Amino acid sequence: MSKTPVTVTGAEKLRQELHRLKTVDRPNVIAAIAEARSHGDLSENAEYDAAKERQGFIEGRIKELEGKISNAQVIDPKLLDADGRCVFGATVELEDMESGLTVTYQIVGDDEADVKENKISISSPIARALIGKFAGDIAEVQAPGGLREYEIIDVRYV
Template sequence: MNKTPLTVRGAELLRDELHRMKTVERPNVIAAIAEARSHGDLSENAEYDAAKERQGFVEGRIKELEAKLANAQIIDPATLDADGRCVFGATVELEEIDSGDEVTYQIVGDDEADVKNGKISVSSPIARALIGKYAGDIADVQAPGGVRSYEIVDVRYV
């Protein structure tokens, strides 16, 4: 299986979620199943069915998180030496050429992406347009409303 890039922060968040699932969610589901069983007939017990469904979700999420962490290639942007090139983990300051609006994004893994907090997925159209470019270059991004052009103002590794 291919390695999946993750920032150090993204890996921490996945580890925290995995820990919470194993130490909080799993015991809660087990307790809910035991409680529902104590009510008797399981054939018409909605609480039992809901608890079993939740258990399936929790166990599936635990397996998913363990697989993601096992296949993660953890990259610390602060240790990158990409000579000013846009790469995974870089924080890129952009200026939209038409409007002059400035935005700053960090290129992160798919699981870490959060546009509201300035984190875009490495597989997003804008990140794919930026990868490999330098400050001063123009990146053309195919957006739903048409092609948008951005000038790369600065590339940082923080």
């Protein structure tokens, strides 16, 4: 299986979620199952069914996170030496050529992407159009509303 790029921050969030699932959520659901079992007949016990379903979800998520962490290639944007090129982890300031609006995005892994935090996935159309370009270059992005052009104002590694 190939390595999946993830920033240091993204890897830490994955580790924190895994730790919480193992140390808080898993013991809580085990206690809930024990409590539900103590109520007697399991065949018509909705609490038991709900707790078992929750346990299945938690165990599945733990397995998923362990897989993601083991396949992660952690990249620290501060240590990049890309000579001003747009690469994974870079923070890119763009100007929409049509509207003149400027926006700043960080190119991150799929699991870290969050538009509200201005973090876009490496596999998004905008990020794919930006990769390899320098400040001053024009990136053409095929968006659902048609072709959009962005001028790269600045590339930082923070």
